[in-house]
Amino acid sequence: xxxxxxxxxxxxxxxxxxxxxxxxxxxxxxxxxxxxxxxxxxxxxxxxxxxxxxxxxxxxxxxxxxxxxxxxxxxxxxxxxxxxxxxxxxxxxxxxxxxxxxxxxxxxxxxxxxxxxxxxxxxxxxxxxxxxxxxxxxxxxxxxxxxxxxxxxxxxxxxxxxxxxxxxxxxxxxxxxxxxxxxxxxxxxxxxxxxxxxxxxxxxxxxxxxxxxxxxxxxxxxxxxxxxxx
Amino acid sequence: xxxxxxxxxxxxxxxxxxxxxxxxxxxxxxxxxxxxxxxxxxxxxxxxxxxxxxxxxxxxxxxxxxxxxxxxxxxxxxxxxxxxxxxxxxxxxxxxxxxxxxxxxxxxxxxxxxxxxxxxxxxxxxxxxxxxxxxxxxxxxxxxxxxxxxxxxxxxxxxxxxxxxxxxxxxxxxxxxxxxxxxxxxxxxxxxxxxxxxxxxxxxxxxxxxxxxxxxxxxxxxxxxxxxxxxxxxxxxxxxxxxxxxxxxxxxxxxxxxxxxxxxxxxxxxxxxxxxxxxxxxxxxxxxxxxxxxxxxxxxxxxxxxxxxxxxxxxxxxxxxxxxxxxxxxxxxxxxxxxxxxxxxxxxxxxxxxxxxxxxxxxxxxxxxxxxxxx
Numbered sequence: 001x002x003x004x005x006x007x008x009x010x011x012x013x014x015x016x017x018x019x020x021x022x023x024x025x026x027x028x029x030x031x032x033x034x035x036x037x038x039x040x041x042x043x044x045x046x047x048x049x050x051x052x053x054x055x056x057x058x059x060x061x062x063x064x065x066x067x068x069x070x071x072x073x074x075x076x077x078x079x080x081x082x083x084x085x086x087x088x089x090x091x092x093x094x095x096x097x098x099x100x101x102x103x104x105x106x107x108x109x110x111x112x113x114x115x116x117x118x119x120x121x122x123x124x125x126x127x128x129x130x131x132x133x134x135x136x137x138x139x140x141x142x143x144x145x146x147x148x149x150x151x152x153x154x155x156x157x158x159x160x161x162x163x164x165x166x167x168x169x170x171x172x173x174x175x176x177x178x179x180x181x182x183x184x185x186x187x188x189x190x191x192x193x194x195x196x197x198x199x200x201x202x203x204x205x206x207x208x209x210x211x212x213x214x215x216x217x218x219x220x221x222x223x224x225x226x227x228x229x230x
Numbered sequence: 231x232x233x234x235x236x237x238x239x240x241x242x243x244x245x246x247x248x249x250x251x252x253x254x255x256x257x258x259x260x261x262x263x264x265x266x267x268x269x270x271x272x273x274x275x276x277x278x279x280x281x282x283x284x285x286x287x288x289x290x291x292x293x294x295x296x297x298x299x300x301x302x303x304x305x306x307x308x309x310x311x312x313x314x315x316x317x318x319x320x321x322x323x324x325x326x327x328x329x330x331x332x333x334x335x336x337x338x339x340x341x342x343x344x345x346x347x348x349x350x351x352x353x354x355x356x357x358x359x360x361x362x363x364x365x366x367x368x369x370x371x372x373x374x375x376x377x378x379x380x381x382x383x384x385x386x387x388x389x390x391x392x393x394x395x396x397x398x399x400x401x402x403x404x405x406x407x408x409x410x411x412x413x414x415x416x417x418x419x420x421x422x423x424x425x426x427x428x429x430x431x432x433x434x435x436x437x438x439x440x441x442x443x444x445x446x447x448x449x450x451x452x453x454x455x456x457x458x459x460x461x462x463x464x465x466x467x468x469x470x471x472x473x474x475x476x477x478x479x480x481x482x483x484x485x486x487x488x489x490x491x492x493x494x495x496x497x498x499x500x501x502x503x504x505x506x507x508x509x510x511x512x513x514x515x516x517x518x519x520x521x522x523x524x525x526x527x528x529x530x531x532x533x534x535x536x537x538x539x540x541x542x543x544x545x546x547x548x549x550x551x552x553x554x555x556x557x558x559x560x561x562x563x564x565x566x567x568x569x570x571x572x573x574x575x576x577x578x579x580x581x582x583x584x585x586x587x588x589x590x591x592x593x594x595x596x597x598x599x600x601x602x603x604x605x
Contacts, residue, residue: 082522098234110522
C-alpha cells in the first residue's frame with residue numbers, strides 16, 4: 001500500500017540577513033494510511049515547521065517530500081492549493097474558526113471550496129456536525145461555544161474535506177483534560193475506523209497511549225521514535 | 231463567498247456602521263459635487279439649450295452666452311439671405327441695473343426677444359404670456375428672481391436703467407449661471423434700455439436651417455458670408471459656454487478637486503476598515519488557504535465586502551442626495567441627479583471601494599503559514 005507521506009532529509013532554513021536558522025534539519029518520516037502519529041517535543045523544537053512542510057503550506061529548503069506519490073518539491077506554487085484540497089486537512093490549537101459564521105457555516109465553507117453540490121453539502125455538513133456531537137449547536141456562533149465544542153467544530157470542518165491526511169497542531173492545547181481526551185478519542189477513531197493518516201503535534205504526555213507511533217523532536221531533528229503496542 | 235462577506239460585515243456591526251458612514255459621507259459629497267456642477271453648467275447654457283434654432287451667430291471670439299458683444303444688426307439680413315436658412319431671429323442679451331423697492335440696485339441680465347415668434351423668450355410660464363411684452367415697456371421676470379429682487383407680482387413696476395417697466399409675466403426654470411436675475415423684454419425695449427447696446431446692433435442672430443441642408447454646411451455658408459463674427463452650431467455654442475465657466479473660472483477644477491478628495495477620503499476609510507478586518511481574520515483566511523482555498527477564493531470575500539460597502543453606501547447616499555436636491559432647489563439653484571449621474575457615481579463608488587480592498591489583497595498574498603499554528 002502506498003504511504004500517505006514520505007519525507008527524506010526534509011530541511012527548512014530561515015534566513016534573516018546573514019543569519020541562518022535551521023528550523024528543521026534532515027528529517028526522515030513515513031506516514032502510513034490509518035496511522036495516528038504523535039509528534040512530541042518542547043516549544044521551538046521545530047514541530048510546527050515540520051507540520052507546515054508536511055501539510056504543504058511551507059516550502060522545504062532541502063530534501064524530498066511526497067504526498068501520495070506526488071513530488072511536492074517539484075509542484076509549482078500555484079498548484080499547492082490543489083494538493084492541500086485533495087489530500088490534507090488541518091486542526092489547529094487556536095481552532096481558527098470564522099467568528100462570524102455558525103458551526104454549520106464553518107463546516108459548509110470547506111464543502112463550498114470543494115464545489116460540492118449544495119444539497120449534498122448541506123446533508124454532509126449536518127451529518128458531520130452530528131458525528132462530533134454538535135447537532136444541537138449547529139446554528140451557534142463560535143463565541144457561544146466552549147473550547148471543546150470549538151475544537152469539535154474544527155474536526156467536523158477537517159472531516160468535511162474528506163482528506164486522507166489530517167494534520168493537527170496541539171488540538172488539545174486549549175482544552176481541559178476531559179475535553180482533551182474526547183478530542184483525542186475522536187482523532188483515534190478517524191485513524192482506526194476511517195483509515196485517515198493523522199499526525200498530531202502535542203505536549204500532552206497523557207495522550208501518548210492513544211498513538212500508533214510517537215516521534216520525539218528536538219532542535220529541528222527527530223531524535224527518537226516509539227511504536228506503541230496496541 | 232458573498233454570503234461570508236455579508237456575515238463578516240454584519241458580525242462587527244459597529245465597525246461596519248463606521249465604514250458605511252464613511253462611504254456615505256464620501257459618496258454624498260461626490261454626488262452633490264457632480265450634481266451641483268452639472269446644475270451650474272445646465273444653468274450656464276439654459277437659454278441656448280431651450281431656444282429653437284440650429285445656429286448661433288455671435289461677436290468675434292465670443293466665449294460664452296453671458297458676455298457676448300454687440301454685432302451690427304444688418305448682419306441679420308445677411309444671415310436671412312444665406313442659402314439654406316429657413317429663418318433667422320435677433321436676440322439681445324445685455325447687462326442692466328434694476329432698482330429695488332428699498333432703493334438699492336441689482337444687476338440683471340436683460341433678454342430682448344421677438345415677442346411675435348417667442349424665439350429666445352421664456353419657454354415655461356408660471357403666469358402671463360411671453361407675447362405680452364410686445365408694444366410697451368413690459369417685462370417678464372423668472373420666479374427664481376424673487377430671492378434677489380424681492381416679491382414680484384404681475385402689474386408691478388420696476389426701474390431698469392431709469393426706465394419704468396411693468397411686469398407682465400412670471401417665467402419658470404430660467405436660472406442663469408451668474409445668478410443674476412433674467413428679465414425678458416421685447417427686442418425693441420432691450421435696444422432702448424441703453425447701456426452698451428446701440429439701436430443699430432444686436433447681440434446674437436439665431437438661425438434655423440432648411441430641412442434639406444446640413445447644419446455644418448449652413449454654418450460654413452454663414453461664416454463665408456458674415457465677416458467679423460463667429461458662427462456656431464447650437465450644440466457647439468452651448469458646449470463652449472459650459473467650458474468657459476468650467477475652465478476659465480476654475481469652477482471645474484474646484485469641483486473636480488472636491489470629487490477627487492472625496493474619492494480619496496472614501497477610499498481611505500473603506501481601505502482602513504477592510505484592511506483591519508483582513509488583519510483580524512488573517513488566521514481564518516490562512517486556514518481557508520490551508521484547507522485548499524486559492525487566493526482568488528479569499529480575494530472574492532474581500533472584494534465582496536468592498537462591493538457590499540459600496541452598494542449600501544451608494545443607496546444611502548442616493549436617498550440623502552435626492553432629499554438634498556429638493557432642499558437645493560429651494561435655494562434657487564439646481565442640482566442635476568439624472569440616471570447618468572447615478573450611474574457615474576455608482577461606478578466611482580465601486581471603483582473607490584475596490585481600490586480600497588487592494589491593500590488587503592496584498593496582505594492575503596503574503597500570509598505567513600506560521601500564524602496558523604499559533605494558539
